[in-house]
Amino acid sequence: MxxxxxxxxxxxxxxxxxxxxxxxxxxxxxxxxxxxxxxxxxxxxxxxxxxPTRQALLAAVSHKRIEALCARARELTGTGDSRAALLEWLGEVVAYCVAARGLAEALAYEPAEGDSLYENSCSAALEEAGGPLLRRAARDGAVAPDVSVADLITLIVGIVLATEHHPDPGAQADRLFRLAVAGLSPTG
CATH class of the missing domain: 1.10.10 (Arc Repressor Mutant, subunit A)
Known part of the structure; x- marks a missing residue:
């Protein structure tokens, strides 16, 4: 060329x-x-x-936001309470996904045609960046040891996609994410 x-x-x-x-x-x-x-x-x-795929286009469009979320995870790693740091970062992931149309889709696992081993580069970047936050929270006993960043990203994607047509998608997604984190049992 x-x-x-x-x-x-x-x-x-x-x-x-x-x-x-x-x-x-x-x-x-x-x-x-x-x-x-x-x-x-x-x-x-x-x-x-x-x-070549819609996923590739969405990943390119979302690149700057993914980089910002990765940088934020690095900033929060090692700061304050491990559970609070993890939840602060995950809350920002929820907010970004609501605000940035297409970001939740970019994070969703979608195998390329005929490729069952497709790796989602957006999710992979967030998994790598959020790994230290999650490992620290698990080590402190604040998160179950079998929870992965991929699990949490999948949960967020599901919540964001389910609430995108809500009159106030940001508040609804945040409420449902907090509910998922707290569990169904009443407090006190």
Whole structure:
């Protein structure tokens, strides 16, 4: 590939990603790939060459938010009460997923066609970043030892997707997440 072709490919990628960010913000994870191609001024084959699956597109759109959540997990690791630090981070994951349309879908496990070993890069990044928070909370006896970050991300994704059409999705998702964390037993 010539330098000119590589430069064109980089420009196309950047243009497609910028349009995709707007379309996902407006229409969520179901944003039309054809509409993204039209607005970006490229063919749908070009979109698919850069983003072979919807999951790949959502992961690229969500990259900055995932990085911010990973950085936040690193900031909270080793600070204060281990349970409180973990719950603060998970609460931020819930809030980000509600606010950033498409992020919950990007975190959802969805095997690529014919690929049962597909690894979700967004979830993998959060699992790695949240691992130290969870391990510390488990070591302190604040979380059951068999709970994984993947379990918690799956729980969050389910809650966010189930509440996305609620009149106040942020409050409802937060309430349900807190309920899941507290359990069903009355306090006191």
């Amino acid at each position: 010539s330098d000119h072709q590589r430069a064109d490919a980089r420009r196309n990628y950047a243009r497609i990603l910028a349009v995709a960010e707007d379309e996902v913000a407006a229409h969520g994870a179901g944003a039309s790939l054809e509409q993204i191609a039209r607005v970006a001024g490229v063919g749908s084959a070009t979109v698919r060459r850069h983003f």
